[in-house]
Amino acid sequence: MNNHSIRPKSRNFGFDRGKPIDRYYIETFLENNRSEIKGQVLEVGDNYYTRTYGVNVTKSEVLNLIPSPDATIVGNLETGENIPEEAFDCIILTQVIHVIYDVKTALINTLKALKPGGTxxxxxxxxxxxxxxxxxxxxxxFTDTSLKMLLNELVDEEKIEMEVFGNVAVAKAFLDGLAIHEIPEAILGIKDHHYxxxxxAKVRK
Known part of the structure; x- marks a missing residue:
């Protein structure tokens, strides 16, 4: 009966059990792109990833919709309010665009905020x-198809590098709210694009 439970182990993505499974992939992606996190960097919510993975960061800015202890810019990617243009060498946008309704406009404003050649x-x-x-x-x-089509409307295809992570075992564990330490490490690296x-995405302006 437990195999068919309608109640997840966690309704908080596994944060209450440890590190959520999706963080493994997010942090792997950022680790592999340390060299891009340099100069003037913008991150949303706080600057944890900038501090953790940044290399030669000269200025760290934090964007939030409302004033907060970490925010250095109170602005809105969806409307462009208070978003400076051509200001950043790197923008870290992790797990943000799915909570913005007008995602295309938000991405346009994000790319405007990058310096030419920024990432x-x-x-x-x-x-x-x-x-x-x-x-x-x-x-x-999103799927790899929809995200690629969306980004291709904004920048040339050769400026986009995308990767997809997950498989059916990871998907089931993540939906159940398990934490990373609760699943075999070996399955994390197996990719099945059906799940x-x-x-x-690494996008070069």
Whole structure:
């Protein structure tokens, strides 16, 4: 009967059990792109990833919709409010675009904020429980096809590097809210594009 439970182990992505499974892929992506996280860097919410993976960062900015202790810029990617143009060498946009309704405009404003030659490091969700809160909505799930088509409308194809992570075992564990330490490490690296848990994109302006 337990194999068919309608109750997940965690309704908080596994944060209450340890490190969520999708963080393994997010952090692998950022680790592999340390060299891009340099100069003036913008991150959303806080600057944990900038501090953890940044190399030769000269200025770290934090964007938030509302004032917060970490925010250095209170602005809105969807409307462009208070988003500077051509200001950043790197923008870290992890798990953000699926909670923005007008995602295309948000990406346009994000790319405008990059300096020429700057890099956007983006991750987003494919298969996931809802993350709707009182603070933000939850609007989209992406596939490699939809994300690539969306980005190709904004930049040339050769400026985009995408990768997809996940398989059926990872998808089931993530939806159940298990943490990384609760699944065999060996299955994390197996990719099955029929079960796209997390998508990453490195986009060069």
């Amino acid at each position: 956007l490091l983006l991750t987003t969700t494919g298969l996931s429980q809802s993350c709707r809160t009182d603070f933000h909505g939850d609007y989209w799930r 796209q848990v997390l998508l990453t």
